[in-house]
Amino acid sequence: MRWVLPDHIQDALPSEAEKLERLRRRLLDAFRSHGYQLVVPPLLEYLESLTTGAGQDLRLRTFKLVDQLSGKTMGVRADMTPQVARIDAHLLNRTGVSRLCYCGSVLHALPSTLTATREPLQLGAELYGHAGIDADIEIVRLLSEVMRLAEVPASRIDLGHVGLFRVLAARAGMMPEREEELFDLLQAKDVPGLRELLADVAEPTRSALLALPTLYGGVEVLDEARRCLPDEPEIRAALDDLATLAAALADLPISFDLADLRGYHYHNGVVFAAYGSGSPAALALGGRYDRIGQAFGRARPATGFSLDLRELALHLPDATEPGAILAPTVADEALQAMVAQLRAQGEVVMTALPGHDGSWKEAGCDRQLIERDGRWTVEALQGE
C-alpha cells in the first residue's frame, strides 16, 4: 500500500498549515472588527438546498451521497454562499441588515482547473438586507482590505454588472440552452463564436452583445458602453451603479470588464473579481445576488465575496519568527516559571524528552534554556 491521496486532494504540512491558520485568523478578525458574525454551516445537507438557484456547473461540482436515515440525496457543499443565504433568509429572520462571514472546506467533484484543488478552503463575507450601492461599496472595500492583509501584491479589482447581460440576453430572445452558450462565449471573449451564434439576432442587440467582450479596461469603458449599448433604463441604471462604485472607490486599483459575469446563475447586479500579480486566475470573486433568498422563502438583497484560502496562502511569505526554545526535563520551579513566562510572551517552548539528543534542530528549535549560576537563560542551541 502506497499512501497516495486521491487526485486534486492534498495535505497541508506544518509550514503551509501555519500560513493557512495565520491568514484565517487575520481575516476572520478583520471580518469581526467590521461587524461580520461568524457562522458555521454543515459540511453536507440535502441536495436541493445546496444547489437551489445555482447553475448546472455547481450541480456537477457537488459530491452526492444518499442519506440512509431519510433516503434523500445529500450533497457535500461545493460553495458555502447558498448555505449562508439560507441561514440569513430562513433562520435569522432579521428585518434589517445582517453581516455574516464563514470559513470552511468545500469539496469539488470536478476540479475547476487541471491543477486546482478539489478541497478549497473557502472564506467569505456576505451582507444581507441592503439593496443600495452602499452595500456593494462596503463589500468591495472589505475585499480590498482582505487582499492587503493577505499581502497580495499589485492587486486589481475588476467590476462588471450581470444586469447588462440579462437585459441584452432577454432582448435577443434566446432559448435557455442557447443563453448558456452565449454566456460561455462571452466568458471566453470569443468574438468569432459570438458572431456565429448571433447571426440572426436583430440590431441593436446584436452589436451590443458583440461589443460586450471588448468593454474592459479603465473607467473610460463606461463612456464607451454608454455609446455602444442601447439607451434603456436598466442598462443606464447598471452603468450608473458602476460609475458610482468607481467614484466611491477611486483610491483602489479598480478596472472594468463588462463581459465578466462569473456564476451569473445566482448573481444579478454588480459582480467583481480580484487579481494579484503572479496568479494565473482571479483570487476572489463576488457580487450581488438578491434572488437566492427567495428560494428559501424570503427574498433578501444580498452581496458578498469569497475566496480560496489555500490559493491566497501561496502568496503569503513564510513566517519570519525565530524557532522554538528547548527546555530540559528537570523538575525545577524556576525553570517552570521561566517556561511559562516565555510562552506568555509568545515564544514556542518545547520540552526535551529524554533520548532524542541531536534531533531538536529538526524539530524546529534554535535556542535552548540553560542554567548558569542558578539562573535560567536562553542561549543558542548547542550540540546539534
Next chain:
Amino acid sequence: MSSITLALSKGRIFEETLPLLAAAGITPTDNPETSRKLIIGTNRPDVRLVIVRATDTPTYVQYGAADLGIAGKDVLLEHGGAGLYQPLDLNIAKCRLCVATQKGFDYAAATRPGGRIRVATKYINSAKAHFAAKGVHVDLIKLYGSMELAPLVGLADAIVDLVSSGNTLRANNLEEVEEIMSISSRLVVNQASLKLKREIIQPVLDAFAGAVK
C-alpha cells in the same frame, strides 16, 4: 517593468504568425526551424516567444506560463478553453476537421440514427460531440498519428482528422465523407494577464486585429 510571453508552435503557425507579429512591431531574433532554442527573444525587450507543441499551447496560457498563445480551433476544442480568452480569429493555418472513410464504405448507412460506428482520431472531444449531435453511437479509438492507416487495417470504420489538401487521404484510398467544421488559428489570452498586463497586451491585440486578413 513587466513583460509578456507568447506561446506558439513551429511550422505553419509560426510562419503565418510572422506577418502579424511584424504588424505589432515584433521581430523574433531566431528562427525556431533552425535554432534549437525553446525561448526566443524579439527586438522588443518586453516580448519573448516560447516554442511549444501545438496541443500544449492552451495549457501554457491557461496556467500563465505564457500570457498569449496562438492555437488552432481544433486544439482549443480538445482542451476545452478553461481559463482562456479567445478574442480573435487570426484566419491563419486554415484547414477542415473531417470524417473520412475508405472509398466505397457506406457512411450514410453506418450513421443512420441509432447506428454505431467505430472511429479512430486524436480529436476525441470533437468527434464525440459531432456524432452525439447526429444521434449515432460512436466507439472512439484514440490514436496519436498516421490516422489514415486505421480504416485500411480494419481498426476503425472511419477517422476524424484535419484535412488541408486531401493528398494524404487520396494516397491511402480514403475519401472525405463529411466536414465537421472549418478550422483556423485563434489568439488566446490568459485571463489574469489581460487584466494585469493590459498596457502591453492590448496594443498587440489591436495590431493583430488590424492585420488579420
